Amino acid sequence: MYEDKNFLTIEDAHNMTEKENLRLFKKHISSQLGKTLSMLGFADSIPVEASGMYVTLRDGRKVLDMTGHLGMLVAGHNHPRIIEVRRKWAEEKRLESWKFFPSPYQGVLCNNLSLIFPEDLEVMFFCNSGAEANEGALKLAEKYSGMSRKTVVYTDISFHGKTHATLTLSGSEKHQNHHFNKTENCIMIKYGDIEDFKRVIEENKTGKNSTKIGTFIVEAIRSEGVVIPDKSYYEEVRKLCDKYDIVLIMDEVFTGFGRTGKMFGFEHYGICPDICSFSKAFxxxxxxxxxxxxxxxxxxxxxSKMNEATLHSTTYNGFGEEVISAIEVLNIIRDEKLLENSEEMGKYLLSRLQEVKKEFPDIVADVRGVGLLACIIFHSRAEKIVKFFSSTGTDLVEKFVTGSVITSMLKDYSILLNTPPHDSSQILITPSLIINREQIDYFIESLKKVLSDNLWKVGFDYLKKLKS
Known part of the structure; x- marks a missing residue:
């Protein structure tokens, strides 16, 4: 019985040692991920507080978070206004699960979202993750288009989630897609190549203005690598989707709510999608x-039919505390002028990153950015290094520079960075939209010091740990 089990408590978690924390993580969650986090120095000390741009560790270090925790921290860690509305909601014992009553809180959130989205985007569904949002968007598009037009077009550099359907449609998930069955009726095209889109439409035409293609899902701006198509690309995509009644889904999971200096990435192109998915900062x-x-x-x-009203549903959609948090997020973005700060600080960050590229041309291949979505792309060192680690694959060797930089930035300068999931030659920079010039300057000056140090030694130490 449960009474005989030695359950740990929340207090046990608060007081757990770093060694025990890593042991439990490796045993119950992922041994290999635990090993990676340990090598990067992320398991050396446990976070005990997070506020604004900083994470405070048990060892006393105050770490500048330049990741925005995968871009979801639009207003920093533990924004006091979000904490307050959640605290008040709990203290007043408000209803959490609105499954049998129309929720006025969802009504407020939907109203406010409809005011910031363009044109007639005004009907919405809430869920729990970006992948789930994209699944729902794809189902909606397929139901609209009909079973005779169930072909979905996606791009070669893309990420839409790790459920079966979204994984199939994630062109950047080349490794994962070797291990799982792919969803049928999906066609991959080159990102940003309008002629390739025209080609697949032509190849699947069923009449003068009709095609078997029912859906095109795409990221307005490819977050990984910060790939920005020409404005004319999306203008032409919109025209083609209108002509052939193809549902245009724009995935704004990463880029939405101010990340690129505008509320949504598609605003850079002056077009409007038919469906837009969102998460993270939301x-x-x-x-x-x-x-x-x-x-x-x-x-x-x-x-719209009565017997189809719940064809797409989920138990955990639109919970009260989540809804009021999102209402307050939108208010904070407006009140604290985070769109304006994202645009202004993004331009400043990119200008400082360009300094780094100019100063270290043998290490830094490119820097890119729009708003507070930026990345550093490093030159490959695989050919020079792989001879020292003949049994190590080049994909691991590619982590040589990025692993060295991430480890040194955390250990020596208390700055948190990360690589995107599909390209180990990059460091993705996605801080909270509250960042200021002083914090950017500290990040850049620290980065310059790290790149001036002996990256070879740090990198070899990193690879030795990788192979151990």
Whole structure:
């Protein structure tokens, strides 16, 4: 019985040693991920507090978070206004699961979202993750288009999630897609190549203005590598989707809510999608929240019948505390002028990164950025290093420079960085939108010092740990 089990408590977690923490992580969650986190120095000390741009560790270090924790911290860690609305909600014992009553809180959130989205994007569904939002968007598009037009087009550099359907449509997940069955009726094209999109439409035409293609899912700006298509690309995509009644889904999971200096990435192109998925920043770092929004024309054709109203549903959609958190996130973005700060600080960050590229041309291949979505791309060292580690694959050797930089920045300068999941030659820089010039300057000057140090020694130590 449960009474005989030695359950640990929350206090046990508060007081757990770093060694025991890593042991439990490796045993119950992932031994290899635990090893990676340990090599990077992320397991050396346990975080005990997080506020604004900083994470305080048990050993006393105050770490500048330049990751925004995968871009979800639009307003920093533990924004006091989000904490306050959640505290008040709990103290007043408000209803959490609105499954049998229309929620006025969802009504407020939907109203506010409809005011910031363009055109007639006004019907929405809430869920818990970006992958789930994209799954729902894809189902909606398929139901609208019909079974005779179930072909989905996606791009070669893309990430839409790790469920079966979204994984198939993630062109950057080349390794993962070797291990799982792919969803049928999916066609991959080159990102940003309008002629390739025209080609697949032509190859799948069923009439003058008709095609078997029902859906095109794409990231407005490819977050990994910060790849920005020409404005003319999306203008032409929009025209083609209109002509052939192809549902255009834009994945704004990473780029939405101010990350690129505008509320949504598609605003850089002056176009509007038919469906837009969103997550990450939507919950303000306190709520696991996501959703998608669409036009009444699409939603009504798909789900307007009484017996189809719940064809797409989930138990945990639109919970009260998540909804009020998102309401407050939108208010904070407006009140604290985070869009303006993202644009201004993004330009400053990119200018400082360009200094780094100019100063270290043998190490830094390129820097890119739009708003506070930026990356550093390093030259490959695989050919020079692999001879010292003949049994080590080049994919691991590619981590040589990035692993060295990430480890040194945390250990020596208390700055948190990370690589994107699909390219170990990059460091992704996605700080909270509250960042200021002084914090950017400290990051850049620290980075310059790290790149001036003996990266070879740090890198070899990193690879030795990798092979051990």
């Amino acid at each position: 919950g303000g770092g306190k709520a696991t929240f996501a959703g998608f929004i669409t036009r009444p024309k699409i939603f009504n054709k798909a789900y």
